[in-house]
Amino acid sequence: MDSSPGGGSGDPHAIPAVYRGNAGRPGPALFTLAVDGERFAIRQAGDGGTTYDWLSGPNKGYGFASSATPNRSVEEHRESIRVFLAMIDPDTGYIGDD
Numbered sequence: 001m002d003s004s005p006g007g008g009s010g011d012p013h014a015i016p017a018v019y020r021g022n023a024g025r026p027g028p029a030l031f032t033l034a035v036d037g038e039r040f041a042i043r044q045a046g047d048g049g050t051t052y053d054w055l056s057g058p059n060k061g062y063g064f065a066s067s068a069t070p071n072r073s074v075e076e077h078r079e080s081i082r083v084f085l086a087m088i089d090p091d092t093g094y095i096g097d098d
Contacts, residue, residue: 026051030070035081042077044070052081058093 026043032055033040040063041053050070053063064084068076089096 029053033074033077033081035078036085038081038085040081042070050077050080052077052084062094 026045029041029043031042033042038057039055041055043051043053045051045065047067048069049065049067050072051063051065053061057063064080066080068080070077084095087095
């Protein structure tokens with residue numbers, strides 16, 4: 001569990017987390033991206049980070065957020081999405097419990 005102020009790990013790499021809407025409403029979709037057969041809409045979050053709406057996922061409105069800005073390379077977005085997808089429980093379509 002992270003105990004650093006602000007909930008960050010201090011790691012400069014973005015770590016996906018479930019977006020619960022407490023950082024302001026995300027803006028309009030900047031672009032969509034297909035990764036490993038799944039589609040995501042990428043938006044700028046209200047706090048300047050990035051939200052990823054899982055358009056092809058089994059649970060409407062599900063996705064995740066990153067504190068990194070959306071003006072990163074497409075490959076960086078793909079890597080964030082792959083990390084998120086690796087955490088998904090295939091039976092529920094949600095991030096699984098460890």
